[in-house]
Amino acid sequence: MTSHPNPPCPTEDATRSTVYAIVGAMAPMTGVELADETTLVADLAYDSLRLIELTLALEQGFGLPELPQEETAMVTTLGDIVRMVAAARRQEAAR
Amino acid sequence: MRRRLRVLVTGAAGLVGAEVTARLAAAGHEVTALVHRTPVLVGNDGTPLEAAGVRCLTADVTRPRLGLSEADHEALAGGIDRIVHCAAITDFGRPEEDYQRVNVDGTAHVLELARAGGADLVHVGTAYVCGERDGLILETELDEGQRLANAYEASKLRAETLVHKARADGVRSAVVRPSIVVGDEHTGVVRDYKNIYVVLKLTTEGKVRSIPGQYEARLDLVPVDYVADVITQVTERFDEAAGRTFHAVGAPLTLRDFSDVMAEYPSFQVPRFVPPTSFDLGRLPREERVYYERVVALYESYFRRRMAFDASNTAQLVARPAPGGGQDFLRRLIDHCLESGYLGAPLPGVADVLARLDLTGADVSGPAANDANGAGR
Ligand SMILES: NC(=O)c1ccc[n+]([C@@H]2O[C@H](COP(=O)([O-])OP(=O)(O)OC[C@H]3O[C@@H](n4cnc5c(N)ncnc54)[C@H](OP(=O)(O)O)[C@@H]3O)[C@@H](O)[C@H]2O)c1
Numbered sequence: 054m055t056s057h058p059n060p061p062c063p064t065e066d067a068t069r070s071t072v073y074a075i076v077g078a079m080a081p082m083t084g085v086e087l088a089d090e091t092t093l094v095a096d097l098a099y100d101s102l103r104l105i106e107l108t109l110a111l112e113q114g115f116g117l118p119e120l121p122q123e124e125t126a127m128v129t130t131l132g133d134i135v136r137m138v139a140a141a142r143r144q145e146a147a148r
Numbered sequence: 149m150r151r152r153l154r155v156l157v158t159g160a161a162g163l164v165g166a167e168v169t170a171r172l173a174a175a176g177h178e179v180t181a182l183v184h185r186t187p188v189l190v191g192n193d194g195t196p197l198e199a200a201g202v203r204c205l206t207a208d209v210t211r212p213r214l215g216l217s218e219a220d221h222e223a224l225a226g227g228i229d230r231i232v233h234c235a236a237i238t239d240f241g242r243p244e245e246d247y248q249r250v251n252v253d254g255t256a257h258v259l260e261l262a263r264a265g266g267a268d269l270v271h272v273g274t275a276y277v278c279g280e281r282d283g284l285i286l287e288t289e290l291d292e293g294q295r296l297a298n299a300y301e302a303s304k305l306r307a308e309t310l311v312h313k314a315r316a317d318g319v320r321s322a323v324v325r326p327s328i329v330v331g332d333e334h335t336g337v338v339r340d341y342k343n344i345y346v347v348l349k350l351t352t353e354g355k356v357r358s359i360p361g362q363y364e365a366r367l368d369l370v371p372v373d374y375v376a377d378v379i380t381q382v383t384e385r386f387d388e389a390a391g392r393t394f395h396a397v398g399a400p401l402t403l404r405d406f407s408d409v410m411a412e413y414p415s416f417q418v419p420r421f422v423p424p425t426s427f428d429l430g431r432l433p434r435e436e437r438v439y440y441e442r443v444v445a446l447y448e449s450y451f452r453r454r455m456a457f458d459a460s461n462t463a464q465l466v467a468r469p470a471p472g473g474g475q476d477f478l479r480r481l482i483d484h485c486l487e488s489g490y491l492g493a494p495l496p497g498v499a500d501v502l503a504r505l506d507l508t509g510a511d512v513s514g515p516a517a518n519d520a521n522g523a524g525r
Contacts, residue, residue: 071507078501101239102346103495105442109435110498114507123243 065139068115072135075114079107089132117141153177155383156228156267158209158258159235161186163340164272164329166197167376168232172383173199180228182207182214182235192332192339192372209235209254214261225265232270232383233258236307239342240300240446247303255307259314262321268390269321270383271311274304275368275395275457277325282454287325287393287461297449315391322382322389326375326396327368327457333471336484338372345490347447348482352410353494354417356439360427361451363404368457369478370398374471381466388465395459398471401478403451409478415492421451435498 073087082098085091093099099107108125111117115138124137155172159165160181166189172179179202181189187204189197205224207214213221235258237250255271262269278285279294279301291309296302311321330345331338341349344367350356378396382389403421410418432440459470471477485491502508 074505075501075507078505079495079498081495100341102349102443105439106495106498109438110501113498114502114505122241126242 065135068139068142069135071114072111072138073131075110076107076131076134079103079110087131089130089135091131092129093131093134094129111138115142117145153230153384154180154228155230155232156180156182156224156261157232157234158182158254159184159233159272160204161189162234162238163192163338163342163372164326164375164379165232165234166190166339167192167372168234168379168383169202170197170199171376171380172232173197173201175380175384177201179203180205180224182209184208184235190339193337194339209257210249212257212260214257221261222264225261225267228265228267230268230270230383230386231258231262232272232379234272234379236272236304237300240298241442242299244299247299248306251300251303252306252310255310259310259319262319263314263317268386269311269314269319270379270386270389271308271321271323272379273308273311273323273325273393274301275325275327275397276301276450277305277308278455278457279305280449280453283456284458285395285455286458287395290393298446320386320390322386322391323393324375324379324382324396325393326378327370327398329372329375330369331371331481331484332373333371333473333477334480336477336480336482338481338484341485341490343447344369345485346443348485349491350439350443351419352413352416352491355497356419356436356444357417358420358422358427358432359444359451360424360448361403361421362423362454363402363407363421364454365403365421365451366400366454366456367403367406367450368397368400369481370396371471371477374398374468377468378462378466381468385465392461394462394465395457396462397457397459399474399477400456401474405475405478409475409482412479413482413486424448424452 077087080097081103085096108120112120120141128134128137155177157165157169157179160169161183169179169181169189170191181202181204183204183206191197207216235254237246279296281294308323311323315321328344375396378394382394407418410416429437
């Protein structure tokens with residue numbers, strides 16, 4: 054994990070479209086228009102298990118190490134996820 | 149009708165609290181429903197509660213005076229006869245301090261309210277305060293030096309101990325201890341799919357194929373409507389219930405029962421329970437290992453326990469017969485899951501979704517994403 058050159062520091066905008074794609078494709082409820090305010094549980098029908106699977110998908114999709122439970126537990130909207138993933142990517146890029 | 153009571157229900161939006169609120173209101177009592185983040189009350193069958201005689205109050209049990217102003221706290225204390233304390237963190241795997249703040253400090257704050265208003269307390273505990281004890285668990289037993297499996301159980305033991313201690317300075321209380329709360333006794337219907345349901349889903353969908361456990365281990369499942377009936381009766385007949393503890397439990401099912409019933413459903417995978425000593429986490433495929441670590445491991449202790457709960461106090465006080473049913477009840481629960489689509493219609497897996505989005509390669513995340521099987525992490 055350390056032998057490759059650091060990618061440029063990822064920004065929230067660059068992260069956003071991929072996060073939207075993953076969250077939308079994993080969502081139990083389909084056909085919902087996505088925005089930063091969209092809530093995972095109320096709007097997209099995520100339950101606790103699907104949220105764990107979403108965490109897995111984000112980790113694998115972005116090549117991130119395990120996202121800490123304290124952070125994933127605080128997430129309620131799509132915007133929260135964008136910020137969490139962007140922060141994790143910046144941390145990875147800085148390593 | 150019995151005397152009209154003024155009752156405060158904490159955790160009133162929760163699975164158990166909403167059903168208790170509905171019963172108390174239907175019986176003509178004046179209910180103050182303490183809510184937290186979710187301000188709406190929805191019954192176990194999914195219908196919103198629109199009972200007359202229910203007033204919602206937003207508060208936070210982790211805060212002194214439940215986060216209310218001094219005047220509001222005083223007014224609340226002065227206007228209630230009984231408190232039914234359901235609010236708690238019930239999911240597993242949260243940081244230890246969350247359980248302390250909500251389950252233990254929250255109970256302390258509710259006890260203060262009871263003391264301030266001279267109200268009686270019905271505390272909702274859990275039968276699993278017995279921890280990893282074996283054999284017959286009595287309602288009269290609490291701290292027997294048992295080993296507790298997780299921070300949830302430990303916090304519920306500390307909370308119940310606080311309730312007992314407060315009796316010395318005059319707070320009258322009764323404790324109701326449900327086992328694992330599941331769907332309605334007759335219809336199998338449940339509002340929230342948590343704990344055992346999540347394990348059912350992971351195993352029947354083949355995402356988790358082996359679990360360390362013993363086929364003779366027993367899980368006690370209790371229908372939510374029965375739990376709500378027991379709590380309601382204890383609340384209404386508090387004078388008889390005061391100072392006592394009531395197990396709200398069902399008929400225990402062995403893991404053999406689970407395995408046999410699951411095998412009757414053609415679309416289900418059936419997990420193998422392997423002796424804990426020969427279970428090797430390292431041999432699981434990455435996906436299964438993650439499900440194991442993040443979900444199944446939280447419940448592992450329950451797949452080894454063989455306790456049975458004595459419910460003499462409940463049998464004596466509560467008119468409704470204790471739920472039985474065993475395997476038939478489990479079939480009813482599963483049938484409801486199939487009807488509601490919780491089971492039997494798996495969503496696409498993580499690998500499929502990422503492949504469909506073309507995210508398994510290096511394009512998004514740099515070289516680390518090539519590490520598809522997680523080797524080296
Ligand atoms: N479910 C079971 O299998 C089971 C088994 C044995 C015992 N019990 C016990 O039965 C009781 C009720 O369980 P349940 O299944 O109904 O739980 P639940 O559905 O998770 O409901 C718990 C309620 O507590 C509220 N709450 C959480 N933090 C709070 C806070 N800081 N201030 C005020 N309220 C707060 C929640 O409101 P928000 O969601 O709005 O925060 C929620 O409505 C609990 O004491 C539990 O320990 C449950």
